[in-house]
Amino acid sequence: MENKIIFATGNEGKMREVREILSDLGMEILSMKEAGVSMDIVEDGTTFEENARIKARAVQKATRALVLADDSGLAVDYLNGEPGVYSARYMGEDTSYVIKNKSIIDRLKGIEGSARSARFCCAIAAVFPDGSEAVTEGIIEGVIAESPSGEGGFGYDPIFYLPERGMTTAELSAEEKNAVSHRGNALRKMKPLIKDWLGRQGL
Numbered sequence: 001m002e003n004k005i006i007f008a009t010g011n012e013g014k015m016r017e018v019r020e021i022l023s024d025l026g027m028e029i030l031s032m033k034e035a036g037v038s039m040d041i042v043e044d045g046t047t048f049e050e051n052a053r054i055k056a057r058a059v060q061k062a063t064r065a066l067v068l069a070d071d072s073g074l075a076v077d078y079l080n081g082e083p084g085v086y087s088a089r090y091m092g093e094d095t096s097y098v099i100k101n102k103s104i105i106d107r108l109k110g111i112e113g114s115a116r117s118a119r120f121c122c123a124i125a126a127v128f129p130d131g132s133e134a135v136t137e138g139i140i141e142g143v144i145a146e147s148p149s150g151e152g153g154f155g156y157d158p159i160f161y162l163p164e165r166g167m168t169t170a171e172l173s174a175e176e177k178n179a180v181s182h183r184g185n186a187l188r189k190m191k192p193l194i195k196d197w198l199g200r201q202g203l
Contacts, residue, residue: 003203004028005194006035008055008069013154018068020178021187025194037062048072048085049135052125060127066197068190072122072183074156076104076144078111087156101148101159108144116143120160120169122182124190134193138185142169153177 005027007018012031019029032038041058045051048071055069073087083090083100090100108116119141126134140162148158150170157170162180169177178184 004030004035004065006030006032006037006059006063006065006067008032008041008059008067011154014070014183016174017178017181017183018187020174021184022191022194025191032059035063035065043071043085045071046085048121048123049125049137051085052123052135053127053133056125056127056133060129064129066129066194067127068124070122070124070183070186072120074104074118074120074160076108076116076118078108078115078117079104097155097158098148101156104144104156105147105159114143118142118144118160120156120182122186124183124186126190126194128197132197134190134197136186136189136193138182138187138189140169140180140182140185 007015007029009015010031010033015031022029037059039058039062041055043051043054045054051071052069056067059069060067071085073084075081075084091103119139122138124136142160142162145159145161145168150158150168152172152174153170158168160169162169169181
């Protein structure tokens with residue numbers, strides 16, 4: 001798996017973001033499926049970092065490749081940080097984000113302005129072929145929109161409103177989103193750590 005990175009996800013929207021941001025590493029970036037990896041990983045950590053490490057370690061153990069994994073989610077202050085690390089499993093793993101997003105908006109009915117504050121959080125874990133590890137984190141602040149808007153992005157993007165942009169993250173272009181997103185921020189912090197490791201291996 002030389003000159004390859006496996007990103008521990010099957011989410012195509014996430015893979016597009018990752019490939020765009022890490023394109024200048026000059027490495028092929030594969031999803032788990034593309035790398036021929038199929039496993040059920042129990043994400044039982046209590047933080048985004050713990051879950052990212054769990055995923056990265058499991059896939060690295062199976063492949064011995066350079067593996068990246070992320071755990072990310074939406075934290076709504078008025079809801080005491082929900083859905084948080086349970087963002088993907090909120091209201092059940094098979095529940096559509098249309099339903100999840102409506103539920104969050106409904107729970108914030110009558111709540112106005114800055115009291116609707118929320119943030120997207122992301123932790124990226126890298127496990128290198130020699131077993132060493134690194135973790136970076138990224139955050140983007142916003143508020144929960146009054147109603148969903150936008151066709152881009154995925155997940156909670158249609159209800160995550162950026163006041164300084166006057167739009168949700170689902171209304172941003174892919175380039176705009178990558179420039180400001182929590183995952184983009186975490187990946188940009190990870191990039192020099194990957195380059196440093198490659199340099200030490202003479203790659």
